[in-house]
Amino acid sequence: MLGTLKPQPADKILQLIGQFKADPRTDKIDLGVGVYKDPTGLTPVMRAVKAAEKQLWEAEKTKTYTGLAGEPEYNAAMATLVLGDAAAADRISSVATPGGTGACRQAFELIRMANPEASVWVSDPTWPNHLSILKYLGMKVEPYRYFDADTRAVDFEAMLADLAAAKPGDVVLLHGCCHNPTGANLTLPQWQAVAELLEKTGAVPMIDIAYQGFGDGLEEDAAGVRLIASRRPEVLIAASCSKNFGIYRERTGALIALSEPTNREVTQGTLAFLNRQNYSFPPDHGARLVTMILTDPTLRADWQAELEEVRRGMLGLREQLAKELQRLSGSDRFGFIAEHRGMFSRLGASPEQVERLKTEHGIYMVGDSRLNIAGLNTTTVPILARAILDVGI
Numbered sequence: 001m002l003g004t005l006k007p008q009p010a011d012k013i014l015q016l017i018g019q020f021k022a023d024p025r026t027d028k029i030d031l032g033v034g035v036y037k038d039p040t041g042l043t044p045v046m047r048a049v050k051a052a053e054k055q056l057w058e059a060e061k062t063k064t065y066t067g068l069a070g071e072p073e074y075n076a077a078m079a080t081l082v083l084g085d086a087a088a089a090d091r092i093s094s095v096a097t098p099g100g101t102g103a104c105r106q107a108f109e110l111i112r113m114a115n116p117e118a119s120v121w122v123s124d125p126t127w128p129n130h131l132s133i134l135k136y137l138g139m140k141v142e143p144y145r146y147f148d149a150d151t152r153a154v155d156f157e158a159m160l161a162d163l164a165a166a167k168p169g170d171v172v173l174l175h176g177c178c179h180n181p182t183g184a185n186l187t188l189p190q191w192q193a194v195a196e197l198l199e200k201t202g203a204v205p206m207i208d209i210a211y212q213g214f215g216d217g218l219e220e221d222a223a224g225v226r227l228i229a230s231r232r233p234e235v236l237i238a239a240s241c242s243k244n245f246g247i248y249r250e251r252t253g254a255l256i257a258l259s260e261p262t263n264r265e266v267t268q269g270t271l272a273f274l275n276r277q278n279y280s281f282p283p284d285h286g287a288r289l290v291t292m293i294l295t296d297p298t299l300r301a302d303w304q305a306e307l308e309e310v311r312r313g314m315l316g317l318r319e320q321l322a323k324e325l326q327r328l329s330g331s332d333r334f335g336f337i338a339e340h341r342g343m344f345s346r347l348g349a350s351p352e353q354v355e356r357l358k359t360e361h362g363i364y365m366v367g368d369s370r371l372n373i374a375g376l377n378t379t380t381v382p383i384l385a386r387a388i389l390d391v392g393i
């Protein structure tokens with residue numbers, strides 16, 4: 001039986017990690033993999049996570065199963081983190097999921113159950129896993145224009161023009177903040193315009209928020225989600241705790257579905273059913289840490305302070321890189337690097353230029369020229385700036 005299997009395409013980022021590891025150059029720079037790194041290159045365990053783990057180790061008396069939907073306290077804390085008070089409790093259904101990927105996967109399955117004919121509209125480009133999971137599930141996908149290759153900002157007119165063709169019952173997938181892979185994001189007035197268009201077309205918004213706190217701040221990064229939640233009756237939200245709590249391998253996320261109050265019970269039951277079909281009980285350790293941190297004022301204050309250090313560090317690197325490129329090139333054409341938010345920026349380089357950065361300079365980024373700002377430090381920024389100009393970007 002297993003002999004009938006065909007090889008699956010290799011994950012491009014994992015391939016890149018392999019190449020980076022095998023590169024003997026000591027001054028090589030990894031701007032590929034999508035994890036936060038501090039200036040020493042470490043992806044640290046956050047202080048509040050360590051403290052919560054210690055408390056948990058001392059207090060935890062059992063590891064028996066939790067609820068199918070995860071712990072109610074976790075679901076409530078995550079709904080408040082993402083939504084604030086933008087949606088009344090009688091509209092909110094929520095389940096814990098294995099990471100933001102698990103939340104996306106469950107959301108797509110929920111869409112397929114509710115409307116097998118739905119097309120899911122995705123930004124061009126989007127996180128490649130969106131596309132591969134949708135394809136795997138046999139769902140219809142429609143791209144919408146998003147990134148302006150010249151300005152490296154959102155091509156908002158084109159985005160609205162494409163999304164005007166969405167049908168009632170289709171789903172429009174939006175990145176809540178810190179768009180992956182481009183770094184280009186909607187302004188609040190643009191979110192407003194998207195809400196108005198969704199109202200006209202009857203398409204349902206799904207918002208993937210995997211970097212809350214990495215852009216303009218915890219509350220600021222949720223402003224778009226909250227606006228949509230207050231304007232549209234139905235919204236799906238896939239949230240990840242991997243980045244903002246630094247608990248990547250604990251697999252901690254949540255799928256939140258907003259519905260009319262009359263549909264809440266069935267929606268909540270369907271989310272729990274989907275958990276049951278796919279993995280039964282969701283992972284608990286990370287979710288428990290997140291609950292402790294979000295509900296204990298001391299842990300929470302320390303977490304927010306460290307998250308803010310991380311966010312400001314990345315912003316500082318963006319500003320340094322944009323300035324250095326301006327100084328070396330004498331042009332403002334790299335100003336977009338300081339305008340982008342989150343861990344990533346799409347440079348807009350050709351595949352050949354990305355290849356030259358790798359072979360000639362030992363600088364690794366994803367083939368579409370997505371660079372991870374957190375892979376830099378104040379010493380490597382000028383090295384990258386010189387290399388970018390050297391390969392003619």
Ligand code: PMP
Nearest residue numbers: 099100101127180208210240242
């Ligand atoms: N959505 C987007 C846009 C992402 O970039 C990521 C992380 N790469 C995720 C979801 C999910 O991450 P995880 O499953 O590790 O929580």
